[in-house]
Amino acid sequence: MTETNNKTAQYHIDLEDQHGAHNYHPLPVVLSEGKGCYVWDVTGKQYFDFLSAYSAVNQGHCHPRIVDTLVEQSRKLSLTSRAFHNDRLGEYERYLTKYFGFDKVLPMNTGAEGVETAIKLCRKWGYEKKGIPTDQARIIVCGQNFHGRTTTIISFSSDPDAKGSFGPYTPGFETVPYGDVEAMRTALANQPETIAGVLVEPIQGEAGVFVPGEDYIPQVAALCREHNVLFIADEIQTGIGRTGALLRICGDCSCQGHCEQQATYTRPDILILGKALSGGTYPVSAVLADDPIMEVIKPGQHGSTFGGNPVACAVAQEALEVIRDEKLTQNARQLGIVFRQRMQELVDQYPALLSLVRGKGLLNALVINDSPDSKTAWNFCLALAEHGLLAKPTHGNIIRFAPPLVISEQELHEACDIIAKVVRAMA
Numbered sequence: 540m541t542e543t544n545n546k547t548a549q550y551h552i553d554l555e556d557q558h559g560a561h562n563y564h565p566l567p568v569v570l571s572e573g574k575g576c577y578v579w580d581v582t583g584k585q586y587f588d589f590l591s592a593y594s595a596v597n598q599g600h601c602h603p604r605i606v607d608t609l610v611e612q613s614r615k616l617s618l619t620s621r622a623f624h625n626d627r628l629g630e631y632e633r634y635l636t637k638y639f640g641f642d643k644v645l646p647m648n649t650g651a652e653g654v655e656t657a658i659k660l661c662r663k664w665g666y667e668k669k670g671i672p673t674d675q676a677r678i679i680v681c682g683q684n685f686h687g688r689t690t691t692i693i694s695f696s697s698d699p700d701a702k703g704s705f706g707p708y709t710p711g712f713e714t715v716p717y718g719d720v721e722a723m724r725t726a727l728a729n730q731p732e733t734i735a736g737v738l739v740e741p742i743q744g745e746a747g748v749f750v751p752g753e754d755y756i757p758q759v760a761a762l763c764r765e766h767n768v769l770f771i772a773d774e775i776q777t778g779i780g781r782t783g784a785l786l787r788i789c790g791d792c793s794c795q796g797h798c799e800q801q802a803t804y805t806r807p808d809i810l811i812l813g814k815a816l817s818g819g820t821y822p823v824s825a826v827l828a829d830d831p832i833m834e835v836i837k838p839g840q841h842g843s844t845f846g847g848n849p850v851a852c853a854v855a856q857e858a859l860e861v862i863r864d865e866k867l868t869q870n871a872r873q874l875g876i877v878f879r880q881r882m883q884e885l886v887d888q889y890p891a892l893l894s895l896v897r898g899k900g901l902l903n904a905l906v907i908n909d910s911p912d913s914k915t916a917w918n919f920c921l922a923l924a925e926h927g928l929l930a931k932p933t934h935g936n937i938i939r940f941a942p943p944l945v946i947s948e949q950e951l952h953e954a955c956d957i958i959a960k961v962v963r964a965m966a
Contacts, residue, residue, distance in 0.1 A: 548581055568924055573600025576946040587954045589930040589940045594776045596819035598861045599945035605818040605857050612853040620844050631852035643833035645826045646847035650775040650813035651687025653824035657809045661769050663835045665735030676735040679726050681717040685745035686773055718751035720758045727766045736769035741787035744776040747937035748904035750897055756788055757805045772807035779815035780862050780944055783872025783900030818858035823851045867944035871900040874951050881955040889966040903940045911935025922961045928954055
């Protein structure tokens with residue numbers, strides 16, 4: 540790594556505290572460099588990164604191919620807006636639609652923008668193609684969801700921190716329990732003529748890596764087809780290899796020929812991607828759908844100054860090439876099994892501290908046997924950081940573990956040894 544920062548960690552923390560909005564509560568670690576599955580703080584201390592910027596850095600920190608592409612394209616042409624064509628957008632759109640098997644893509648920047656785009660697209664399809672009366676379109680969502688923090692999205696959040704004191708809220712959403720097929724069946728049978736879509740995360744990451752039953756997604760998709768309702772998959776966190784499949788909706792293998800096995804593919808009507816779509820180097824998101832859905836969007840009805848800019852297009856295409864060339868999906872699937880086996884051994888040995896481990900691929904969670912209001916999980920993560928591993932609690936007593944998919948089996952075992960050491964010390 541390069542030379543260490545001559546300013547202390549507390550100096551940087553104090554600067555943020557004084558001049559920045561207090562909208563996050565990070566661990567007291569100040570990072571200055573990253574490579575692969577490692578990051579370094581301003582003192583030069585090395586850590587395993589087991590959060591991966593909430594799964595945005597699947598390809599590893601500062602992947603040289605992605606960074607080189609970013610620099611090369613930035614020097615040539617960075618932004619034109621969509622007032623003009625550029626020579627990267629069409630190539631990228633052709634590549635992305637072929638990669639995921641859709642007719643069209645609408646490029647955006649952030650995950651929340653992708654979800655907002657999908658909501659608008661779904662509603663417009665509902666009015667213009669399904670014939671829902673004006674302003675009566677409903678979208679079914681799941682409890683404990685996390686799709687972003689814009690005003691519309693928090694309107695159907697069940698997180699009081701995300702939602703509280705931000706009203707009035709956007710109407711048109713109905714919530715059902717996550718993973719409950721019968722609840723979804725009942726909701727879709729209630730005036731289906733006014734339901735435009737169902738929005739679902741194949742695994743709820745922010746909620747604590749909740750993995751529904753294997754038949755949940757296929758059954759929800761089938762119910763949507765039965766009622767002429769669009770099935771919208773939010774794969775912003777679970778997609779791009781994270782769960783051991785190119786998309787989590789592919790099941791336990793992979794899809795579209797990107798891995799060595801062919802899965803039963805539950806195809807969404809609208810697919811939302813983000814985060815690792817750029818390998819963590821640039822904000823890139825995308826919404827994919829086929830022509831009968833995407834054609835309802837006409838010029839002037841939706842867009843973004845930065846959406847589809849040349850740098851984003853070049854970076855995203857290279858990031859996806861890295862996923863395929865380095866077989867990161869397969870690595871996530873294989874090492875996820877290893878990780879959960881190691882964690883299950885700890886759960887079995889220390890039930891007073893640990894309740895369970897769950898997850899798919901390299902998106903996993905360790906549930907602490909304590910109240911969500913306790914500080915146990917936070918203290919656990921502080922201890923992990925002291926020993927050289929970074930993770931973060933979610934929902935109080937759940938610790939999410941999601942290392943970059945470039946991690947090797949040896950590195951994974953080294954990280955598991957750190958977790959085991961902390962468990963033994965706290966048990």
